[in-house]
Every structure is written in C-alpha cells, then in structure tokens.
Amino acid sequence: MIILGFESSCDETGVAAVCTERGLLAHALHSQVAMHQEYGGVVPELASRDHIRRALPLTREVLDKAGLSLGDVDAVAYTAGPGLAGALLVGASVAQSLAWALEVPAVPVHxxxxxxxxxxxADPVPEFPFVALLVSGGHTQLMRVDGVGSYELLGETLDDAAGEAFDKTAKLLGLGYPGGPALSRLAQQGDASQYQLPRPMLRSQDLDFSFSGLKTAVLTKVRAQKTPLSDQQMADLAAATEEAIVDVLAxxxxxxxKQTGLRRLxxxxxxGANRLLRERLVGTMEKRGGKVFFPPLELCTDNGAMIAHAAALRIKAGLERLEPTNHAFTVRPRWPLEDVCAKVGQA
Structure with missing residues (x-):
C-alpha cells in the first residue's frame, strides 16, 4: 500500500511516499528559514502562503524520485495538528483534495x-516497549510507548519547551533565527564552566520539565555585564546554556x-539532532546496558516522511478506517497526543 504524506504544521513543507511493506520510498522538504530570518521568527501568514507554493512541486518531485504516478497512491496522509492553523489548513486542503480526486482515503495524523x-x-529499528523523549521546538515530553497508538505521558514541560529555551537564549545573545542550531554551533567554541546556570527541576521526584527560569538566568547574566559581551563570553554563555538544557533532558x-524498568530510549x-545531547545519552545508556535510538538526522526536523510513516503504522495496526469519506475535514492547532491513543477514524 502506497501512502503519500504531507507535513505543513509550521515553517517546513514536507512530502513523502511510504510503502507499508517496503518503507520510505522518497521524500522532499522545503525549509522556510531564509524567508523568516528577516523577521526573527515564523510569520504565520507568510508560512501559509509558502506552503501553497511548495506543496504540489514537492509532490511531483517525490513521485518522480519514487518512480510512481498519482494513480499508484492508495491513501493520502496529512498533519492535522498541532501547529499553526493556517499552515495546517494548507496541507490538509491539498491532501484532502488529492484524496477526493483519486478516490482514496485521507488519513489525519498527529x-x-x-x-x-x-x-x-532508522536502522536498527527499536522494538516496543520503549521510553520516548520528545523534544521539538514547542514540545518537551517523556512518553512510555507500548505500541502504535499506545502512549502514556510520563512527564512534560510546565512552561517553555527545550527548543524554546534554545531559541530564546539565542535571541538574547543576538544570534538570530533559527536560534537553536546557531546557539549549538557557537557553544562548540565556548567553555561552559565560565558561567553557572540552574538546572530547573532536575532534582524533582517527578518527570516534568521547566525551562523558563533558565532563560531568565541567562538574561540576568547578560544584564550583569557592565560592557557588551565579547565573542568569547558569548560562546561561553552559549556553551553553559546548552549544557544546562542537556543535563536536564538527559x-x-x-x-x-529507571522508573519504567525499560532498556530502550x-x-x-x-x-534530538543536538550533538551534545546525542553524545551524552549514547554514552550513559551504554554504561547502563541500554540503548538509545534516534531518527536519521535528516528526519529530526518536521518532514513528510514521519507523517506518511505514522499513517502506515496506524493502518497496519488497524487504527484507521479506510473506506471512502465525503472528505470533510478540520485541523486542530491544539491537540493532546493522548487523544490519538488506540483511536479509530478521523481527527
């Protein structure tokens, strides 16, 4: 079964083709970073308009790469939420229109x-059950995953996500957009020991996170300087920030x-593409007799492959009804992940 997947929740347009038996066939991605840099962050209206421009050319590119035609597509998947409402509507509209024209089912994906x-x-593929650390721009959560559609929330951030902590700190240091990768690059030139920063909730008994205080601590350090930070001081502060975030996440x-007794993370x-986080977790898990798994680096950011793949797994698990529908749809800018647990049918 061939599934065409669309991702358009924020500032990346992703399209991919996945086969339920052969896996990922092809994918293509367009990042809007260059467009949003001028504004220091994502402008939702511009993001939506760019998704409109990119969706169909990327679809043609993916089909060509995979050696497929539209007639080979058996289902169309799309991100239904969470995300920016206008951006989500673009991907949903394109996907539902294609599904209607091809007379195939449309599958909304979280x-x-x-x-x-x-x-x-990735290769190797982690077996269920495992603990998942989900760290994206707007989300930081720990989940127990017992199978497709079987998720238990173990802990989550109470305020800023880890990605927001990276981005907001980068903005304080004048590093521009996107801040996280820029801060990580600068941190490689710094000495984290030059600044003492807090590790919020690291010692708490629960599995929740908090990163808003870390941003405030960085701001306090910057304001305490009587002169503008030198290049080396900026690198040192970037390194200290990255280490604090990684310490908490790890x-x-x-x-x-330890609490779940599982061996796979x-x-x-x-x-998850952060170099320091990967090194820390891999090294520690090896010492503890466990193993850590990451998606391929190119699939860490938002992409269509993960949407088509999730739809394929839900279909194989019997969690989606695939009979033709009238293709009425909605999107959910706010959508708890727990809502999709063992859920059958559309969003």
Missing part, C-alpha cells in the same frame, strides 16, 4: 505521533528509564 514514531524509520530521560524531534 504531528507529535509522527515525531514519536520517526525513529522506526537526567529526566534516565530517571524515566527513543529520542525524537528537532532538538
């Missing part, structure tokens, strides 16, 4: 479920492993 299952596109993830979402 954006975070796509991230959560994206490491199953510490909570390892605590979740999956890391998904854009922050």
């Amino acid at each position: 954006h975070l479920e796509g991230h959560l299952l994206s490491p199953l596109l 510490g909570k993830a390892l605590k979740a492993m 999956v890391v998904a979402g854009g922050v």
